[in-house]
Each structure stands twice: as structure tokens, then as C-alpha cells.
Amino acid sequence: MLKFLLLAAAALSAEQTLSIIKPDAVNQAEEIDAYLENAGLRVIAAKTVHLTPEQAKEFYAVHKDRPFYNDLVAYMTSGPVIVQVLEGEDAVAANRKAMGSTDPAKASPGTIRADFGTDVQHNAVHGSDSLENAKKEIDFFFQPEEISCKTSS
Ligand code: UDP
Ligand code: MG
Secondary structure (H helix, E strand, C coil), X not given: CHHHHHHHHHHHHEEEEEEEECHHHHHHHHHHHHHHHHCCCXXXXXXXXXXXXXXXXXXXXXXXXXXXHHHHHHHHXXXXXXXXXXXXXXXXXXXXXXXXXXXXXXXXXXXXXXXXXXXXXXXXXXXXXXXXXXXXXXXXXXXXXXXXXXXXX
């Protein structure tokens, strides 16, 4: 009974977030997924996609006026990426913590960006920054039926 209640509580507080393994880190995807699993995150959907410039521009539209926008779009379309739906308690914050700071040089040791990133642009992974954006970003890449265990909408 207690186990059932704990499982039910865990399911209720579970969130989903979107992760992208960026082009230059795709060959380290297994190691990166191990970091995510250690952070209590389960990969419940994953696919490899090669973004078109239009998709990358739309996905990063919030940054369209930033000086790095065009370079970022070029980088994100330079090769395939792996898009993943992660699920777990406080998944958005847990993933951001596992990722580390945007600039790998400033990211805490043991974070994904510290260990797999190269510089502020080539920083190995993307992660949604809020639950609201997580929902939008998951919808950007996945149909509901592509996600194996949808505990929240
Ligand atoms: N980026 C960059 N130069 C910068 C800041 C960001 O090239 O000065 C890139 C980097 O790949 C980053 C992405 O733009 O991951 C989105 O930036 P954001 O500020 O949203 O950082 P994040 O949420 O990825 O930590
Ligand atoms: Mg961001």
C-alpha cells in the first residue's frame, strides 16, 4: 500500500522536459544519457533528426536578435542531433542542473557541459528552461503517440 502511494505520488509530481544532444556531441550520446539517468531522468522518447535551417530558426526564435543567432542556427543544422523527452521529478530543473552553465568553462565539474562541451556555442546539449517551454519544445518535435509513458500533459 505504501509502495503504491509512493509510486502514485512520484507519478503525480513527474515532469517532462526536452533535451537535445547537439551535433558535435551525438557520438557521445550513450555517456550523456548515463549522466541524465544518474540525475533521475528517464529517456521516454528519442529520435535522431537533421534540422532544416527553418526548423532551427523557429526553435531558437527567442534568440533571433542576439549576435550569436545565425552561428547557432548554422551549428545546429551542421549534422544530426538527438532529440529526447526526459521524464522525472522536477525534470526541467533536474536536467538544467545536470547540464551545467551555458558556457562549459563556467559549468560545475561533473556536469554534462563541463565534461562534453567545447565552448559557449558547442556546449553539447540543449535543455528546456521552464515547464511551459518544455511542453512547447516537446510538441515541436514529438507527436503524443511517440512518447512511451505520458504521465503529464
Ligand atoms: N549561445 C552562443 N553564444 C552565447 C550564448 C549562447 O552560441 O553567447 C548558444 C549556445 O549553444 C546556447 C544556445 O545559444 O546553448 C542558447 O542560448 P541560451 O542563452 O538559451 O543558453 P542555454 O539555455 O542553452 O543554456
Ligand atoms: Mg535556453
